[in-house]
Amino acid sequence: MYTASIDIGTNSVLLLIVEQTELGLQVHEEVQRLPRLGAMVDSNGILARQSIDRVLEVLTEYAEIIQTYGDGVLKKTRVTATSAVRDAANKNEFLSLVKEIVGFEIQILSGEEEAKYTYLGAISQTKVESNSILVVDIGGGSTELAMGDSSQWLRGISVDMGCVRFNERYLVHNPPYQEEIGECRRSIEALLESTKLRFPPNTQVVTVSGTATSLAAIDQQLFPYQLSRINNYRLNTDKLAKSIEIFSLHTYEQLIELHPEVMQGRADVFLAGLLILEGVLRFASVEEFIVSSGGIRHGILLS
Structure with a gap:
């Protein structure tokens, strides 16, 4: 069916x-x-x-x-x-x-519902065995942080920071000034601290959304895009930091020229998404993350 x-x-x-x-x-x-x-x-x-x-x-x-x-x-x-x-x-x-x-x-969807369906969808498409899983969905207007284990969703919240919202609010130049990037980072840190969330040691982070899947495709030079090689792909904070450094120096037009397959419609907001991902990983004290193509659209059909 x-x-x-x-x-x-x-x-x-x-x-x-x-x-x-x-x-x-x-x-x-x-x-x-x-x-x-x-x-x-x-x-x-x-x-x-x-x-x-x-x-x-x-x-x-x-x-x-x-x-x-x-x-x-x-x-x-x-x-x-x-x-x-x-x-x-x-x-x-x-x-x-x-x-x-x-x-x-x-x-x-409410923010909590969004986090729940994101979690269910992400786990359905990813092989993760852990007693502590954090699913991170960096959307355009908000970022969902959903916690659970390999078998169930436990709780989740929505934070009003997204790649479109924060690009419009902070990264107003093309390419953005370093001062703008710094202000964006400080806002991300403050919002995450205000959640009062704390994560157990060895928490496994699973990332969904276009920010994560595009980064995985770029890291593998995966053009044309192949879904089977996106799910379960592992990245670390060192690669993320290098990507932030590179993408902060290029104009939107240059990014589209470099990676047309994934940057069309995303070039101007991609850096903001990377900065949010960086902030979440730092907040959770995690250095490696898994990419999943799952999301709300999967979770809503599983609920």
């Missing part, structure tokens, strides 16, 4: 079509588009009409793809929205437009 889910994020809109089997979710089709619904939501507090129109176009495309699997799959498609829609004053207008034009009912 096929099922589908769509994850509407601040920067990306992700489609997943799977087959439910005795072995779990067998991924049949995945599609990614980067319409950046949450552009300027941090400063303006609303979803711009141009951003909404871009997302409507993507959702219409996705509905056509899902339709090829049958009316039943389309009618039961789970569609979720996260930080940008959660924060927007005009969220109800967006929900109504999607329902009217595309036919989807959207579930706006």
Whole structure:
């Protein structure tokens, strides 16, 4: 039996079509588009009409793809929205437009729900055996920190720091000034300290989202992108530090020229994502992390 889910994020809109089997979710089709619904939501507090129109176009495309699997799959498609829609004053207008034009009912996830589904999705696509697992999802508007073990999710929180939000707020030049990078780092540190979270020794960190998967692809020179080589790929803080140093010196245009496969639609916000990842790893006192392609879209189908 096929099922589908769509994850509407601040920067990306992700489609997943799977087959439910005795072995779990067998991924049949995945599609990614980067319409950046949450552009300027941090400063303006609303979803711009141009951003909404871009997302409507993507959702219409996705509905056509899902339709090829049958009316039943389309009618039961789970569609979720996260930080940008959660924060927007005009969220109800967006929900109504999607329902009217595309036919989807959207579930706006709370920060805790977002963390839970992220955890379930990440673990479903990754081989991790540990009594203490921290799943980190660096989104465009927020970052989810979800804790658990190999068998279950225990708790999670959402922190209002994301790669789109912090790029717009701090990294305003192209490339950013070192002073801007320093201010961004200090804000990340302060937000993480305010959570009062503490992690046991030997906590295993699993990272999801475009920041992590793009970094894994770049580190392996994995072009074209191969999902099988992204899941369970290990990176460390030394490689992350070198990447931050390199990416902080290049303009967005140069980054797209260097890595067009992964930087299109992401070049301007990638450094902010790396800085958030750096801050979380430092906060958790962890030097190595595993990359997972799983996420909310997987977790919502497992729940």
